[in-house]
Amino acid sequence: MDVKTAVRNQIRIFNILKQAKLNNRLSHAYLFYGEEGVGKKEMAYALACLLYCPNNGCLECEVCQTILEGKHLNVEYIGVEQSKTMISKEQIASLQEEFSKTSLIEGSRVYIIDGIDTASVAAQNSLLKFIEDPINSAQTIGIFLAKDTSNVVPTILSRCALQYFDAYPLEKRVEQVMEQNIELLDAILSCCLTNNVLEAKEIAEDSEFIREKELFLKFIDLRNSKEAVLFYLDNVAFFDSERKISVLLKWTLLFLEDTNRVLDSKDSLILQPLYDKIKMYSVDFKTKIKDKIHLILNLFQKLQYNVIVKNVFHELIVNWI
Ligand SMILES: [Zn+2]
Numbered sequence: 446m447d448v449k450t451a452v453r454n455q456i457r458i459f460n461i462l463k464q465a466k467l468n469n470r471l472s473h474a475y476l477f478y479g480e481e482g483v484g485k486k487e488m489a490y491a492l493a494c495l496l497y498c499p500n501n502g503c504l505e506c507e508v509c510q511t512i513l514e515g516k517h518l519n520v521e522y523i524g525v526e527q528s529k530t531m532i533s534k535e536q537i538a539s540l541q542e543e544f545s546k547t548s549l550i551e552g553s554r555v556y557i558i559d560g561i562d563t564a565s566v567a568a569q570n571s572l573l574k575f576i577e578d579p580i581n582s583a584q585t586i587g588i589f590l591a592k593d594t595s596n597v598v599p600t601i602l603s604r605c606a607l608q609y610f611d612a613y614p615l616e617k618r619v620e621q622v623m624e625q626n627i628e629l630l631d632a633i634l635s636c637c638l639t640n641n642v643l644e645a646k647e648i649a650e651d652s653e654f655i656r657e658k659e660l661f662l663k664f665i666d667l668r669n670s671k672e673a674v675l676f677y678l679d680n681v682a683f684f685d686s687e688r689k690i691s692v693l694l695k696w697t698l699l700f701l702e703d704t705n706r707v708l709d710s711k712d713s714l715i716l717q718p719l720y721d722k723i724k725m726y727s728v729d730f731k732t733k734i735k736d737k738i739h740l741i742l743n744l745f746q747k748l749q750y751n752v753i754v755k756n757v758f759h760e761l762i763v764n765w766i
Pocket residue numbers: 494498499500501502503504505506507508509510
């Protein structure tokens with residue numbers, strides 16, 4: 446799987462990482478876990494792109510290309526060697542040795558250990574000090590990949606931000622929800638809210654979802670501050686919970702990212718049934734899309750800190766147009 450496909454399939458995870466990067470809150474160690482072929486290794490490289498890319502992890506520019514081709518001097522990868530079944534202690538030792546040297550180029554450094562769950566307990570433990578206190582002063586991020594967490598030593602687990610990779614990419618889940626007589630847009634919107642197909646179907650049939658969808662479609666149609674104020678007054682009472690406002694933020698983020706894709710003339714949008722709206726929006730707000738994405742990511746962050754939901758809605762509307 447190429448990195449772009451993996452990122453699209455696991456867009457929610459990529460957005461979480463992007464948001465953390467924007468807010469300077471990346472963890473110094475990650476454990477990505479999930480079955481083979483769900484895009485863990487690809488996401489590890491995408492995370493490296495987020496760190497170095499001048500365009501916020503575009504996966505296209507020269508810097509990103511260097512990383513994706515495995516040629517970036519500050520990104521080290523080790524995986525299970527051919528004809529072997531596990532990561533050896535020697536591999537880990539030589540990685541640490543490599544990181545003890547001063548890097549040829551400045552900036553953060555990333556190491557990816559693919560198959561940390563295959564390494565012996567001793568080999569894993571030899572990493573502990575390295576995770577906490579990498580020899581070099583530059584920011585170092587470790588990304589560990591594993592099938593599941595059961596063979597990873599607890600001391601590593603407790604030091605990592607854990608990220609589970611679901612085996613079902615969005616497209617597949619959307620197809621399955623549609624097989625249950627849910628129309629395409631509803632299937633996409635509901636699948637963006639949960640990884641569980643049955644739950645997505647239930648969400649799509651819920652009256653609250655129908656109202657949320659209506660408001661989302663109105664929201665992305667707002668074109669001037671008068672309309673925005675009216676929208677605020679009409680709906681401030683509805684957005685009374687963190688869940689409702691984060692649904693609006695999630696869909697809006699997808700919409701903006703699709704708008705970016707249209708601007709970059711890339712195909713394969715997530716919200717393809719809204720293609721006409723997205724196209725029109727990209728014309729009207731061309732220069733403002735990045736600011737708007739930034740706004741949404743910041744509001745997500747605020748929601749995590751138990752701010753008053755109404756204030757988040759207010760800030761969204763005030764800064765939207
Ligand atoms: Zn880039």
